[in-house]
Amino acid sequence: MSGSFAPSQVTRKPGVTATSGGVVAAQHVLAAKAGAEVLAAGGDAVDAAVAVSFAMGVLEPWMSGPAGGGAMMLWRADENRAHALTYGMRSSASLDPGHFPLSGAGKASDLFPWEAVVEDRNITGASSIAVPGTVAGIAAAHSRFGRMPWSELLAPAIEHAQAGMHVDWYAALIIAASARDLARDPDAADLFLDDGQWPKGSGWTAQANQRLDQSKMAATLTHLADAGAQDFYTGDLAQALVRDVTEKGGFLTAGDLASYAPIWADPLQVPFRGGTIFAVPGLTAGPTLSDAVAQWQTGYASEDAATPAAFVGRASGLRDAYATRLATMGDHESAKTPGCTTHFSIVDRAGNMVSMTQTLLSIFGAKVVSPSTGLLMNNGIMWFDPEPGKPNTLAAGKACLMNVCPVVGETGTRRFALGASGGRKIMPAVSQIAAYLMEQGMTMQEAIEAPRLDASGGDLVVADARLIGPVTEALGEVFPLATAQRLPFPFAFACPAGVMREGEINSGTTETFSPWGDGVAEVPNK
Template sequence: MKVFLYYSLSLWVLFFYAFPSFSQSGRIPAPAQNGMVVSSHYLASQAGDEILKKGGNAVDAAVATALALAVTLPSAGNIGGGGFLVYHGHNGYQTTFNFREKAPLAATATMYLDENGKIKNNSNHEGLLSVGVPGTVAGLYLAHQKLGKLKWAELVRPAIKLAKKGFVSTWAMQDFLDYIEANKAKYPTTAATFLKNGATKYQPGEIWKQKDLANSLKRIKKHGAAGFYKGKTAQLLVDFMKANGGIITPKDLEKYQAEELKPIHGTYRGYDIYSMPPPSSGGVALVEMLNILEGFNLTEMGPNSGSYLHVLTEAMRRAYADRAQYIGDPNFNANMPLPQLLSKPYAEKLRTTINLAKASVSDSARFTAAYLRPESPETTHLSVVDKEGNAVSLTYTLENSYGCRIVVPGAGFLLNNEMGDFNPVPGITNNKGQIGTPANLVAPEKRMLSSMTPTIVAKDGKPVLVIGSPGGRTIINTTMQVILNVLDHKMNVAEAIESPRIHHQWLPNVTSFEKLGFSPDTQKLYESMGHPLIKVGGIGSAMGIFIDHNKKLLYGGADSRSFDGKAVGH
């Protein structure tokens, strides 16, 4: 056995030093010395890694990866959606970029309701009224202008190549292609883009080219953000809106701006936690939960034991209740009690309300609020670390898988349906999970509430863990559980990501359990404490990087819950 281990280790070392690039999936992290990119599509990870090899920094690589995902991962990667970026430099500097979509200028709080106060034809989720003003291009461009190193055009070039020359279609898109093939009349512009000759689907292994998207990317390459918000691309979008009942105008596009914001900061067992501030609820809820859990000996409880899952659930329940009551776009909600929600004394107070043997009650009567539809799990996350140790955590989305499923003709990109993240029906909260607050009602130029939680964990002023995930409201809990797995349970980043997960969001009062990974005894103990549960296929799809400063190595982990995800480094 010793001889076998010796030769196995020797072969691994030989492989490590003989080949300059590495990729990963599974419980063994990918090692790298000079840079690492982890994303939901291997071609996008490779594009980002190539930018690092050319001397680009973490922001450069993140921009290139995100734009490549707009080509290779149309379910979530995008130039027609929005999201958030968290940055931590090797010098200790931290910042964030908010490029969440905005409601159009013509939007109103009751725009989706009929005369009886009911939602008309699911219009907040389907059709052009569901589209928020896109923010992705503005956000990526602002981050590059502030912190990038290489020329902007160099970062867009890999995405243009993938769109123009095409790439191999995989099984990941087959369900969507089946749907579009069966609904060509409902989505004619999408069929023209996604189907061969607008008629039949691409089979796995066939090359898919996107000429119109390549041309849109060329305009972005030449003109920066103006190549999207002005000129031909903007005109194609506006003309399509006007002809088909949409309300986004040239003024909406001209007025859109991404924001640079101070990150949410917390501490956990001597580590610094940096995450996204509102309009994302992710950073606030994450720090609040970690503050509560800091008072428990989670290491002694053991990973995913019944008692461990119980206290996690109780922390989740309390943070998500506060999320529902308080968090929204800060430009429209000046009085959010963030200092209280982020404070250790507040967490200590909440901790005293947790019974270690019995579940709490989630009471919908706690708030009189508005309806808030659960966020779609179809988002994507990427993590990047460069040779100097600069780190980027970036999460962005179209909302539903493939957004509203509508492609802008001549422009080649899908539109989001993020307006569904606003509260369309004021005054309803119930135990079925219909929750929300006045803080998240529709208003012109307002950004809708989000759960995206791009996060960087640091120690002594240096990043040590870059992490995030898709998954709608489950994002916050996925990110937290990976952090706990690394810091409390000493798992490597791939083990931490692959470990089974749970999710509780206050209402409805039920815990989602991944089907695989938890023992029946653990589930019985958990239920005996009063926690109802349902079993689900998967929760989130985390992409992370651990920085080992002692060994001077980067370790990447791409969640196997992602079909085409990969960690790529050199």
């Protein structure tokens, strides 16, 4: 076991509680504020989600944006039921698998243990771009449940883009970590780097006032607000995206965009300790969460949830569930089959909820910017296994196997919306936080702050350093074990955001060490 000390300091991020309004918990406080202001103006949780979704694409552009994909769980209080909506990325119908030969150089250099591809063509550059779904997904939810005009909901994102994202110490750190790859694309370098190599704002004096020039993105969002979401798939924006991606050597056609459609589905209903977790079915981490939680219910008793034996049971269930996922899941039934990410959770004053995860996949996605639109593009092709003959093998016209895991849960008098960013670490974080809420009756703040483990990366189990002692001793007797501290960068255990409703009281918070994340309560208009 690596690591030999438990931290002596305690770091907390107070959650927020609202007695007469809704709450938004997001990985950027300014996006959460935009959502809370929509709620205060009389908007539904879905209206707030539209505002937060687009604002996050501006304020945290390397994690998500209009050119990405994702999924959401919705709870409708008037219907007393949950809905699942998937809008993941797809490979282009024109994609040529022969463009991605194996290099024989071992494992890939990014999130997944696939065999390496020549020039990392499935990881960076235009050939790694998949058909985006975020705009279609959020528009579908708004069309069905929204109350406020689409154009009004994009206004906060437009305002932030016109001002340009502030490059503080955290933004400079994130940009620096990917500077070499960003420098390969002239448009990405122009947006994020000085002199093609240094993060904008990297100097002490510049950092105070340095902002990204997101004027092209502001123009794109303004056009999208006026023309409507469908323009992204069949209008001027669609034409611009296809032209830009094609000129850079990618696979994206007008037909790909025009035929894209999000998928509504009944959620998975996962029974757990007398309550229910509602998760997104299909090519998400929802089925994997269901497998893990089912094993927990037989692996340890509810009254033992705080014991070392429970941590061993959770690690075992997670490892088994991931083994099944990697061996069997993938879009291998043609197009008919229904990291680096951001998540936000919303509850409005009526009790409607949205748990939404959106992503570009890798940090900065493909490390490619569309020059006509100012949008950072996804690298969804990396989600596919480049080796032939697998359920998730790379091919044309297939849905990507996503790690996203937005959920809604209910137990007793409490209901919660929860999710996280962090690639394969997402589901272990979401499931354990849900267990803390449902087994031990923790508040959302207590559950997110509580120490967790991760067992999504093969044989190794990684435990929070605060668990050093009887818990790590028990884990070490069964699994190869390492410990890690929770720090702002990188996140060892994913980055969650959740809201809870108990009676008429709403609360919410985000990962303690998320530098920008926070919960914001609605302040009702007088």
